Amino acid sequence: MPGGSVPGLSMSSALIAIDWGTTTARAYRLDAGGRIAHMVSAPLGVQKVAAGGFPAALAMLLDDLQSDAAPMIACGMIGSRQGWIEVPYLQCPADAASIASALVPVPQTRLLIVPGLLCRDATGSPDVMRGEETQILGAFADAETRGRFRVVILPGTHSKWTVVGDSGIETFATFLTGELYAVLREHSILGRLAEPGEDRAALERGVRRSLASEASLSHDLFSARTLALTDELAPGAVGDYLSGLLLGAELAAGRRWLERQRVPGERVHLIGDPALCERYARAFAVAGIDATPGPPEAAARGLWRIARHAGLVGVVP
């Protein structure tokens, strides 16, 4: 594990681990103990690389990483239809072992790609993730999820609520919170009323409104406009109020989702960008939910864990 020592691990093994997303590729050189020896980040995400450009993008990353002949593993959108090769989704529940046995090699390279996960809700409707499964595996050792459920939330453009238990990642649900915020802020009448500013009280006011509202998001959103029109919300507070409305709606809906899974939701873990996790933690506090930040560099940890299960490095514990 990064930052920790792994007894019994062969000291000759090492790994190139790549968290290859939509906008950014982040590559890590991990030493034989799974510690991060070096990291590079480049704007070489899947959306930024033209078709056929992935071999050159990888070469650029590896050169910056001063890599040797170590095995290579990548997670994220690099395995999507818009990525290098399309790696089929693995069905939930899935754990480090089942994910490790479903790695897909990229032809003519020594790169293996981690599959994304697919689950279906009670109505049979699918939900998907790519990359988050690796971060979740990096957040907890097997022993930490044995005999109990943990709720792990990964805030972002498409926020993921996941239940982790004995079978690994048991199920999950996606909320479009970040994308809704971006399109409303940039392209809607609500965004046109907003002026730059931060307002913690407005964020919490938005959260409370959504928690109290019987989940009428498309109605509640309009209050960002009317409160500004009637001078009950300052222009510099509109952005954080809007953010609070969307976070509150996600929180209320996520809590109902957990109830349907019969999983207690008083305590959750957050993985992701620290500033965004801090924002989520504030929203959860309004609802009386205890949100614990997960470890940093969860993707690198998760890739190391999967690589160990795949026998690419060291020994399987």
Add this chain to the structure above:
Amino acid sequence: MPGGSVPGLSMSSALIAIDWGTTTARAYRLDAGGRIAHMVSAPLGVQKVAAGGFPAALAMLLDDLQSDAAPMIACGMIGSRQGWIEVPYLQCPADAASIASALVPVPQTRLLIVPGLLCRDATGSPDVMRGEETQILGAFADAETRGRFRVVILPGTHSKWTVVGDSGIETFATFLTGELYAVLREHSILGRLAEPGEDRAALERGVRRSLASEASLSHDLFSARTLALTDELAPGAVGDYLSGLLLGAELAAGRRWLERQRVPGERVHLIGDPALCERYARAFAVAGIDATPGPPEAAARGLWRIARHAGLVGVVP
């Protein structure tokens, strides 16, 4: 009333009635019987006219209308902060008489502007409309809303659910449905997956999903992506499915809102663009709600009714 005869009305009266919105200005010359003698429509909406440009815009409309010295009345965004002059909102409940007594003249013109309405929900949070109040008044004569409640829905960028009763427009709630559809379709990952096409079954599928989902809109929206990814939704059906999700969410939330007002919601009236009303009626049919289309040219009818109450034309009935 347009299209009907009004006994006792002075035949010398006539009115210029303008429905002056965000993108379009629609001006009507009404004869002494309240019938539409002539109509012009121009892209001279509030957003299209520069500050100080309203006198010229009005002159252009009047010229096209071949108007005489008749009184003039306008409703809509022309009375907003971005319009010609800002007309304060009138508090709900409001009827034709109270609205008529709150008309605001534009200095140096013979134009009177109809105030928009403001209501507050149980938590004190405000909601607003400008223009819709006039369309609602145009849809029903006093006798039609006496001793009973009518639910009137005006689909659009900002869809309005209104309760009309003995006191006129009793209360209302806005849903951002049209704007959410536009920003998601044009600027989100959901829109990027959509291809042109119409699919009535997909619309109804989206409505059903939202009705069944415990109102988790930001989660349900993501299903437009996952169903497309797993080939369970054709690219040409994504747009109508997304529309159905948003309509279903509005319908479910609107129904809960009516329950809180203790107003029965099995039957509603729709006012607005015929194609959009037809789409709403299909969504309502999925929920077993009977949706009746309102009269055409409701704004002209409403302006006539307000003008009569204000003594601008004919006699107050």
